[in-house]
Structure formats: C-alpha cells, structure tokens
Amino acid sequence: MTPLQSRRPLRRALHTALRTGVVTLVVFFSTALTTLPPVARTAQSAARASADSWSVRPTGTTGRSTFVMDSAPGSVVKDSVRVSNLSPAPLSLQLYGADAYNTPRDGALAYRQAGEAQTGIGTWVSLATNALVIPPGRAADIPFTLTVPADATPGSHTGGVVALNNAVEQSGRSSGVDVGIQRAIAVRIRLTVEGPLTPGLAVRAVHVDHDPAGRPFAAARATLSYTVVNIGNTALEPTVIPRISGVFGLRRTTFPARGLPLLLPGQSTRLTEVWSPAPGIDFLTASVRVSAAGVPQTSARTGQVALAWPTLGSVAALLAVLAVCLALIRRRRRGGAGAVS
Template sequence: MTPLQSHRPLRRALHTALRTGVVALVVFCSTALATLPPAARSARHAQAGQAALSVRSTESSDRASTEAWSVEPTGTGGRSTFTMDSAPGTVIKDSVRVSNLSPAPLSMQLYGADAYNTPRDGALAYRQAGEAQTGIGTWVSLATNAMVIPPGRAADIPFTLTVPADAMPGSHIGGIVALNNAVEQAGESSGVDVGIQRAIAVRVQLTVEGPLTPGLAVQDLHMDHDPAGRPFAAARATLSYTVVNTGNTALEPTVAPRIRGLLGLRETTFPARGLPLLLPGQSTRLTVQWSPAPGVDFLSASVEVGATGVPTTSAETSQVVLAWPTVGSVAALLAVLAVCLALIRRRRRSGAGARS
C-alpha cells in the first residue's frame, strides 16, 4: 500500500503564495497611486478697474508686425539694418527713416534700445523706453525723440552713435525703436483691461575692433521622465538645456539633441534646430520631448551646439528611469512565479519521499 501523503506542505505553500500576492498587490497599488498626477489647482486674481499696458516691439523686417508704419535706414542702398565696424572712441553719424503708411497722422516716439534674447525661445527683443539701457541704448543720440508724421509721408531723423573709449571688443547689438503713442485695447485678461502699444525696431549691429573670441556652451542639461499611471504603458521624456554665448561675438547657433537607451536599442535623434541671433553673454532655455519613451531603461542624452566658424561643443547626461507601476507588476509576477516554483519543488520532494 502507498502511504497517505501529508497536505501540510501544500497548505503552507499556498498560504505563502497568498501572503506574497497580497504584499505585491499592496506595493503595486501604492506605487501606481504615487505616479498619478496631482489634481490641478487653478486660481484667478481679478483686478477690476485696473489697466495693464504692454508694448509689443518687432523688427522692421517682420512683415506680420504692422502695415501702419515702417522704420529703416535712410538711403537707397537697400539696407535693412545698421551694420557698423568701429574702433573704441569713434563717433558714427547716420539717419533713420520713419514712414507713415496709414491714412491718418501718427504720433510717434523714437529712442535707442539695447537688444537681448528672450529666455525661452531666444528671440531677439528690445528694451522698452522706461527700462535701463547699458549699451547701444545709451550710445545712440537722436535729433528728436518725438514727432507727428502726416499720412503718406516719411521723416528722416539723424542720429549719432558714440562708441565709448573703453568699449569691449566684439558685438554690440541694439536698435532704434519707433513707438506708436496710440494705445490699442486688447480686451480683458483675468479681470484686467489690457492696452497695447506697438513698436518697430531697426537693428543696430556694431562690431568694436579688437580680439574676437566666439564661443558657445550647453549648460544645465537635465532629463525628466514622466511615466504613465498604468503598467507597461509608454512614458514621456523631456530634455531641457541652456545654450549660452560664452564669447564676445553674436552667433546663430544650431543645436542637435539626442536620447538613446541602453546599448543603443532605443534611440531618437531630433532634427537640428537653428536658433536666432544669440548675443554675447546671453542664453536661452530649450526643451525637446520624446514620446513614446521607454518606461524602464538606462537613458543617455546629449546635445551638440555649433555655429559658423565655431567648433562644435556638446554636453551629456544619463540616468536610470523607472515606471513604478511597471516595476510593481513585474515584481508581483516574479513573486508569484517564485512561489509556484517552490510549490512544484516541494511536491516533487514529497512525491519522491512517498515512493521511497
């Protein structure tokens, strides 16, 4: 007779599997909840009875800016900008033409302004009249700063540009801005009445004689990984970085980001992107997104930046990315598999003992 087999090892294995499954389920639920995005909070601060004034300034070459007036260098040479080379201490004389293209008189302000790059997209912008000017904005002196131009007429305004004797060699960028005194009502935003004054600038690009040291750098390279809230779902990776003009020459950089996974099994090379004219000492923050991205991987990212006449430079970063819902699911499956294997081994040992 075959002796009866004890069911105690089987019950202990089943209890172990049940406890392991419950623990894995709790871990999975907690990690899945932790990855869900927090509830969006919105807040509106209405300021009734107040008005905000915004000045929109674009270059004269921007056709979308306005057709009411134009600003350009005086003369018939077809210049679109004032491009100058000068030694420190030099006084340059020239003239700017403001044309009224509308059927009504235009009341205008005219002033010199420093240029700068906007932080997010690197676009070239100009300081407003009330802002502090430290470069071209203080070097330009106009014959008049206010005028009324009849419809269909133009005014040629002489100006002098005095280069300081201690001016640093390299590029100095600014503009001569024509500001329309008329205020356009742009409606209401968050309870605030918004008025807009439009302005057009003609660029002044001065190169002061001396050693030129062009240079570019990629700084603050950072990668964010946004996993999905479901196991094994695709994630999204965001690569952000700052391009800095480290030299004394204005440049038009080209950037080429790239992200790849472990052993190059997943790789995305983004199209090279040309940036606007980046001024010395200025920077711009850029981002690219990779979607769908792997939920679990070892990602390496790099960004190359270069410009005409400037050697290409790059920056790199890498990190392990984890989607916790996926990790929790894999851990639960592995735990169940381990228990099943342990159960099979015990049954085999128990059967072998019974036959002996």
C-alpha cells in the same frame, strides 16, 4: 497507488498557480489597454493677421534692412533712419535707442523698453528728435549719431532704433481691468568694435526629467532641458542637435537640428525637447551638441535612471507568482520521492 494519489494535489496546485498567473497578466494588460488616453485632436486656431501701419528702416536706396557698422573705440558714426506712415491718418511716434537681448525662454531677440535701463547701444545712440508726427502717406528721415565709448569692449554690440506708436490699442479685459497695448517696430544696429574677436559657445545644465505613466507597461515621457550660452564676444547663430538614448543605444531619439536666433555675447537661452513615447524603464543618456560658423563644436551630456513603479510592481507580482509555482513544484517532487522510497 500512493505515488499516483500524491501527484493529483500537485497537478491541482500547478493548475491553480498557472491560472493565477494568467489572470494576473490579463488584469494588468486589460487595465493598460482600457485606460489609454484618447487620441488628441488637432486644435484649429485662427491666425489673426494685421498689417503694420508704419515701417522703420535705414535711410537710402541701398536695400539695407539693418545697420551694420565696424568702428574703433572712441569713434563717432553718423547715419539716418527712415520712418514711414503707411496709414490714412497722422501717426504720432516716440523714437529711442535700445539695447538688444535674448529672451531666456526661446532665445528670440528683443529690445529694451524706453523706461528700462540701457547700458550699451541704447545709451550710445543720439537721435535728432525723439518725438514726431508723420502725416498720412509720408515719411521722415531722422539723423542720429552713435558714439562708441573709448573703453568699449571689442566684439559685437547689438541694439536698435525703436519707433513706438503713442496710440494705445484696447485688447480686451483681464481680471476686470481694461488691457491696452502699444506697438513698436525696431531696426537693428549691429556694431563690431575693433579688437580681438573670441567667439565661443557652451552647453550647460543638461537635465532629463522622466515622467512615467500611471499604468503598467505603458510608455513614459522624457523631457530634455539644456542651456546654450554665448561665452565669447561675437554674436553667433548656433545650431543645436539634442539626443537621448537608452542602454546600449537600443532605444534612442535624435531630435531635428535646431537653429537658434542671433545669440548675443554673454546671453543664454534655456531650451527643452520632449521624447514621447519614451521607455518606462531604462538608463537614459542625453547629449546636446552645439555649433556655429567659425566656432569649434562643443557638447555636453548627462545620465538619468528611468523607473516606472507601476511596471516594476507588475513585474514583481509576476515573479512572486512564479516563485510560488516553483516552490510548490519542488515540494511535491520531494513528497513524491519520499512516497516512492
């Protein structure tokens, strides 16, 4: 009868350990389910459309939307810009030449303001007048000359002729201060200076940020950031294909190909992609491939260990429960074997 009596505590211990493990699992999963965030609602935003009261374009009837020029260093190019008043009131404008640049955030093409330092086309353009008043429904053709310096570097140089409305529009109040804005329209100048052309692109500073959820076994969020740089002397329109994958490619996401605006020589833009839901625990490999017409494809990659401490803690707790169960089983078996002998 002694062996039968020794098995009863063993069964009770096993039942207790199993109940503990089941309760632990239920608690963890119920916590993960009951604390899930609500489904985000689609925000309804009203688009505010406003028609421009003036237009700026190259003079002529050839349908040009931009100035495209090819010139040798030291040459002088002459052209004309047409400014049209589309409003029922007189329009007072300032005209000036401006350098173009890419905004760091999204690579959009922008132009230097009148008070900013100009180092390229902004200093090469000389307008017949820098101030004019156009009657309603009328247009004015303003001649200008573009003088290419003798030491101008070969390749692309981009800028524009900007027409700035002198009227200040009130856009509301911010921190108790009235805020006014001035609107401007630019017509682009794309100048290619004769000489060797060396187009080139590079991807730099590829990085993955892993943001785990605060609940066990919940999905995480991964953010891929990278910088695209124009390392050549030719303006390009790059296409970027980012990708993130887990170990052995079991979980991966390939983001849609992303076309960038015209990227000027020496300019760069920092971009981000978000992967959600992403694995909570994995080794993430991120790669970014960039290409453009006439440029060899280039890419860069990086790796990042993704850890979610709540999930790791849950797994550790379950392993601890299993270890206790195994220890009890071994102990009872040894005790039963000793009693039989």
